Amino acid sequence: MKILVVGAGATGGYFGGLLARSGQDVTFLVRPRRAAVLRARGLRITGRGEEWSLEPRLVTADALTTPYDLVLLSVKSTALHQAMEDIAPAVGPDTAIVPLLNGLAHIDALNARFGAGPVLGGVAKVVTTLSDEGDIVRLAPLAHLTVGEQDGSPSPRVEKIRSALAEAGIDVLVPEDVMTSMWHKWVFITTFGAVTGLMRGTVGEINAVPGGAELGPAVLDEASAVSAAAGHPVPEPERAATLGIVTATGSPMVPSLYRDLIAGRPTEVEHLFGDLVARARALAVPTPLLDLATLHLRVHQERVTAGRQA
Template sequence: MKILVVGAGATGGYFGALLARSGEDVTFLVRPHRAAVLRARGLRITGRGEEWTLEPRLVTADELTTPYDLVLLSVKSTALTQAIEDIAPAVGPDTAIVPLLNGLAHVEALNASFGAAPVLGGVAKVVTTLSDEGDIVRLAPLAHLTIGEQDGSPSPRVEKIRAVLTEAGIDVLVPEHVMASMWHKWVFITTFGAVTSLMRGTVGEINAVPGGADLGPAVLAEASAVSAAAGHPVPESERAATLGIVTATGSPMVPSLYRDLIAGRPTEVEHLFGDLVARARTLSVPTPLLDLATLHLRVHQERVSPAGA
């Protein structure tokens, strides 16, 4: 299978590296700066007992000329518009696109650009980050992908993709309704992001102060209510898992959105939070805490990346 991985960051780089190491025909679409880093150091995976490097096949947008069988799209939402334009030459009549962004707006954007037929639903759950040197650091054991047709129908191409990913050592789930899985991941990431961003602290720091342990459940209740109103109630097992993460005593955990916030970098506020609270208004679901988190992140966004600048 001819595979294009769009983005060689903490998520796409990790799964793409596993595919390349297994012998699949993998090419990474990267920006010139990232290409220079990877050519100099290789694509390095470290952490959790892993320590290996591969020499990735790289391509920049101007070098794409032919279609691929599978496009794994793993970019920040702020880079989505450009990425859609860049991958156009790589999308042919038989191409499958698996987006690994959080939220839902990217699926709508891909459908608008390429039609719904090539676009699958996708969820990535992996705890990785980029080091200052550009290496991919694995921070926790969790690492699996969820894929499926948008309409939930059984699909030979999904089974083929699952087989390729599994052969590479990637845990893959194919649920009956992948769009529900995307909603449920959205609930988790906005809950985790809102709690840590509003309080400017780790989970452990928040839960160590009086009243701190009440915040996570309150935000989760709001996000879950939006998902339920949209027709995708969060299973109790997933609610419990999220509660366990955001109320854990002494936990050093923070999401990547928080790391971007603290570092003074732009965040995915509109894609993750703005879109969710807008849907909440349409569905008549009150979300005061999520509204506050959205406002907080918008102020930060305007400070570091002013509109129209």
């Protein structure tokens, strides 16, 4: 299977690296700046007992000329539309596109650009970040992918993808309804992001102050209500797992959105929060805390944009 991994950051670099290390035919589509880092240092994975590196095969958008069997799309939502144009030469009649973005708006965008046929649903759960040197640092044991057809039907291509990922040592889930899995990840990431982003603190710091432990459950209630109204109720075990993360005493955990916020970088506010609260309005679900988080992140986004234009 000829695989194109779009983006070699914390998520795409980790899973793509595992695929390449297993001997599979993997090429990373990267920007020139990232390409320079990878050529100089290699693709390096560290943390949680891992310490390995490889020399990745790289390509830039201007050099893409032939279709791939599988495109793993792992970019920020802010880079999605450019990425879709970049990968167009790599998408042929038999190409499968597995996007690893959070939220759902990217599915609509990919369907509009390429048709629904090539586009699968996908969910990545991994806790990684990029170091200042550009290495991928694994911060927690969690690391698995979920893949499936948008309509939930079983298919040979999904099984082929599952087999390739599993051969690389990647834990893979193929649920009956991947869109439900995507909704549930969306609930988790917006709950986690809203709690830490609004309070500008780690989970442990938030829950250490009076009233702090009440925020996570309240935000989760709102996000879960939107998901349920959309036809994807969150099962109690999954809800309990999210609650366990956002109410953990002493936890240093923060999402990548929080790290971007604190560092003064752009966030995926519209893709993750703006889209969710818009769907909540359409479904007549009140979301006052998520609305507040969205407003907070929009103000930050405007400040970052203004700073870059100055």
